[in-house]
Amino acid sequence: xxxxxxxxxxxxxxxxxxxPVTALREVDLQIRAGEVVGLIGDNGAGKSTxxxxxxxxxxxxEGRVFVDGEQRHFTDPSDARAAGIETVFQNLALIPTLNxxxxxxxxxxxxxxxxxxHALRRMNKRAMxxxxxxxxxxxxxxxxxxxxxxxxxxxxxxxxxxxxRAVLWGSHIVLMDEPAAALGVRQTELVLSLVTRLxxxxxxxxxxxxxxxxxxxxxxxxxxxxxxxxxxDFAVGEATKASELVAxxxxxxxxxxxxxxxxx
Amino acid sequence: xxxxxxxxxxxxQAPQILPAGGARQVAGRLAAYQSGGLFVALILLSFxxxxxxxxxxxxxxLLVVLLxxxxxxxxxxxxxxxxxxxxxxxSVGSVSVLAVAVFGDMVKVDHQSIAVxxxxxxxxxxxxxxxxxxxxxxxxxxPIVVTLxxxxxxxxxxxxxxxxxxxxxxxNAFGELGNGLVLGIPVPGVIxxxxxxxxxxxxxxxxxxxxxxxxxxxxxAARALGVxxxxxxxxxxxxxxxxxxxxxxxxxxxLDGASxxxxxxLELQVLTxxxxxxxxxxxxxxxxxxxxxGVFFVGVLNNGLVLMNVGPYFANLAVGIVLVFxxxxxxxxxxxxxxxxxxxxxxxQAELTGTPTPExxx
Numbered sequence: 268x269x270x271x272x273x274x275x276x277x278x279x280x281x282x283x284x285x286x287p288v289t290a291l292r293e294v295d296l297q298i299r300a301g302e303v304v305g306l307i308g309d310n311g312a313g314k315s316t317x318x319x320x321x322x323x324x325x326x327x328x329e330g331r332v333f334v335d336g337e338q339r340h341f342t343d344p345s346d347a348r349a350a351g352i353e354t355v356f357q358n359l360a361l362i363p364t365l366n367x368x369x370x371x372x373x374x375x376x377x378x379x380x381x382x383x384x385h386a387l388r389r390m391n392k393r394a395m396x397x398x399x400x401x402x403x404x405x406x407x408x409x410x411x412x413x414x415x416x417x418x419x420x421x422x423x424x425x426x427x428x429x430x431x432r433a434v435l436w437g438s439h440i441v442l443m444d445e446p447a448a449a450l451g452v453r454q455t456e457l458v459l460s461l462v463t464r465l466x467x468x469x470x471x472x473x474x475x476x477x478x479x480x481x482x483x484x485x486x487x488x489x490x491x492x493x494x495x496x497x498x499x500d501f502a503v504g505e506a507t508k509a510s511e512l513v514a515x516x517x518x519x520x521x522x523x524x525x526x527x528x529x530x531x
Numbered sequence: 532x533x534x535x536x537x538x539x540x541x542x543x544q545a546p547q548i549l550p551a552g553g554a555r556q557v558a559g560r561l562a563a564y565q566s567g568g569l570f571v572a573l574i575l576l577s578f579x580x581x582x583x584x585x586x587x588x589x590x591x592x593l594l595v596v597l598l599x600x601x602x603x604x605x606x607x608x609x610x611x612x613x614x615x616x617x618x619x620x621x622s623v624g625s626v627s628v629l630a631v632a633v634f635g636d637m638v639k640v641d642h643q644s645i646a647v648x649x650x651x652x653x654x655x656x657x658x659x660x661x662x663x664x665x666x667x668x669x670x671x672x673x674p675i676v677v678t679l680x681x682x683x684x685x686x687x688x689x690x691x692x693x694x695x696x697x698x699x700x701x702x703n704a705f706g707e708l709g710n711g712l713v714l715g716i717p718v719p720g721v722i723x724x725x726x727x728x729x730x731x732x733x734x735x736x737x738x739x740x741x742x743x744x745x746x747x748x749x750x751x752a753a754r755a756l757g758v759x760x761x762x763x764x765x766x767x768x769x770x771x772x773x774x775x776x777x778x779x780x781x782x783x784x785x786l787d788g789a790s791x792x793x794x795x796x797l798e799l800q801v802l803t804x805x806x807x808x809x810x811x812x813x814x815x816x817x818x819x820x821x822x823x824x825g826v827f828f829v830g831v832l833n834n835g836l837v838l839m840n841v842g843p844y845f846a847n848l849a850v851g852i853v854l855v856f857x858x859x860x861x862x863x864x865x866x867x868x869x870x871x872x873x874x875x876x877x878x879x880q881a882e883l884t885g886t887p888t889p890e891x892x893x
Binding site: 344345359360361362363364365369373374376378387388389390 | 747757758
């Protein structure tokens with residue numbers, strides 16, 4: 268199913284060096300619409316570097332990034348956001364003292380109706396609230412009432428707000444860096460079910476996690492980084508086992524381990 | 532949590548869920564209406580004073596209260612926006628006397644017109660605010676340190692300009708600013724109330740009000756979202772300087788003298804009203820209506836105690852006690868507010884088991 272959808276994000280031969288350290292070496296990666304790609308690797312394998320390049324926080328030394336088939340040169344995260352890439356870091360950029368819909372509309376407030384209200388920068392609160400309500404409904408997201416302050420939400424609920432915000436604003440590529448790292452079982456379930464839901468809406472997701480069970484559950488494909496190289500990239504099947512992933516991550520089962528190890 | 536079978540029928544009770552949700556809801560209401568609580572306290576206080584003194588609830592006395600609170604209230608409008616954004620301006624009193632000194636010097640020493648003097652005074656206030664804003668907002672200096680410097684520095688500059696000489700006698704036209712009436716209401720009161728309504732519009736109706744909350748609550752997140760985390764406080768400092776200068780001029784007009792005693796303690800009165808009104812000192816939360824009630828609460832308290840012939844020390848003591856009480860209430864609300872929401876468990880369960888979701892359009 269996923270192969271029929273267009274490629275929304277493509278990374279080609281990306282290399283990133285930090286002084287003498289090569290954090291990424293000629294990494295390729297593709298994400299299609301409605302596809303979840305799990306990205307795994309040990310600490311220092313280059314996962315975060317790759318995410319930072321895609322979300323515009325870092326610039327690659329070599330290689331190209333394509334969004335919807337068009338080559339892009341991001342100079343900062345707002346460029347990437349404008350191209351439709353949203354990154355959900357552990358720090359979710361939510362304002363605890365504002366409520367759910369106020370957070371979703373923060374910095375994008377809708378002024379109106381009418382030219383006078385628009386010129387006077389008068390917010391159209393009712394329209395904003397209704398739009399958020401409809402958005403949540405269409406995505407099938409269940410949250411406490413929209414008037415609830417984000418301070419009163421749990422970690423998983425906050426993630427839902429952050430991710431939903433991104434998708435409601437038209438992001439069709441979502442990068443999730445350790446979304447479930449600090450969450451309890453129940454909250455993790457909320458996040459994982461949201462991932463599945465977004466997928467059904469044609470969003471392309473890059474899902475980074477240390478938790479093999481989570482990655483296996485939500486991913487259509489898994490890419491494995493080892494010391495800055497992509498050592499595996501395969502479709503997840505029934506037979507894919509966590510132990511295999513761990514073997515790949517630690518280099519115990521990779522083809523070109525020696526080459527990878529030779530990296531500075 | 533043990534498995535619950537809720538098919539067809541709602542469970543009779545949901546222990547651990549309803550109580551927490553209910554308590555949180557109550558807490559949320561309380562926090563939301565904190566300014567309402569102050570309003571009730573203000574009514575009760577007024578009622579108490581009108582019982583104690585027949586002079587309290589008279590038209591003339593209420594106008595006196597309005598006149599007395601106008602300058603503090605005027606300066607508290609941008610001041611509370613600064614506190615909401617996580618900043619503070621301690622230089623307001625000194626900037627107001629600096630503006631007055633500039634005014635007196637321009638009019639009496641340089642023999643300029645009143646209008647030129649007013650413009651120069653406002654420019655001095657705005658200029659000082661500009662400096663505050665630049666240092667604090669763009670160079671990340673500490674708001675307390677910079678404006679404490681302004682507290683000393685601006686008053687020093689005023690003394691240097693005037694050589695400790697009080698200019699006086701600015702004429703009747705200028706006197707109208709502080710002593711005139713518009714529709715029976717003192718001019719400073721009219722200016723304050725009009726600007727208060729404008730402030731409410733900014734605070735509640737415009738996106739920038741929300742952005743102030745965001746900056747005060749989490750500056751890094753606000754900046755990451757593209758909120759003008761430098762521009763907004765910068766503009767607010769300029770506004771604070773302007774309001775201080777305007778307040779100083781009103782005082783000067785009331786006295787018909789550019790007295791160097793103008794603005795002493797203004798920063799504390801302003802900050803007291805703001806904090807009493809429920810704006811969190813750490814930023815990110817508060818209401819401008821609460822600040823209005825805070826301004827009037829302090830004004831009514833002072834006025835009423837004077838009518839009851841209670842000494843000014845007791846007025847200060849009373850304000851202090853109320854302020855500490857309000858601050859503890861704030862901490863209490865914040866704690867309650869942070870309590871997690873239990874979503875309707877059944878709804879959440881439905882989501883986990885996978886409610887049918889619409890397929891993408893095409």
